[in-house]
Amino acid sequence: MTDNIILRRFEKTDVPDIHKIYSYYVNNSVVTFDIDAPSEKAIEKKYFDIAKKDHPIIIAQVDNEVVGFAYASNFRPRPAYRFTCENAIYIDNNMVGRGIGDLLLAELLKQAKDFGFNQMIAIVTASANSSIKLHKKHGFEILGEFPELGYKFDKWHSIIHMQRKL
Secondary structure (H helix, E strand, O other): OOOEEEEOOOHHHHHHHHHHHHHHHHHHHOOOOOOOOOOOOHHHHHHHHHHHHOOOOOEEEEOOEEEEEEEEEEEEHHHOOOOOEEEEEEEOOOOOOHHHHHHHHHHHHHHHHHOOEEEEEEEEEOOOOEEEEEEHHHEEEEEEEEEEEEEEEOEEEEEEEEEEEE
16 A cells, blocks of 8 residues: 655655644644644754754655654754664654555664664553554564653553664
């Protein structure tokens, strides 16, 4: 089902689509611990800052519509972490299960390695089984679970730390 999916670099015109996709997950899920969806302006600043560093931001497109995105950027701001990145992948909720996340993660791993990152970290909500499965498929190992770190929708949620050498 991935035949007509195009992966390409992030462009300024992608900001409204990224905002729409991300806002859905903020408002309807625990895959992000944001409580309120950031404004389009905040999304623009975040992604422009990532792009300025030349870190990978990949857009998935079907028939000229953005259906997902992924990025890898600094895990932590301290200089010793400069070769370690953290990833994020979001798929339009109407397109989940079509292999888009698989394509995005494969390309993200390649681009992050080409950039010069050495390790990639994924921090996943423990209940996000499909995300855990996707990362395992691409060679990530679970390093640990942190119980009850996020509180959203009147419930505590645990997170899983996963890591892969690039």
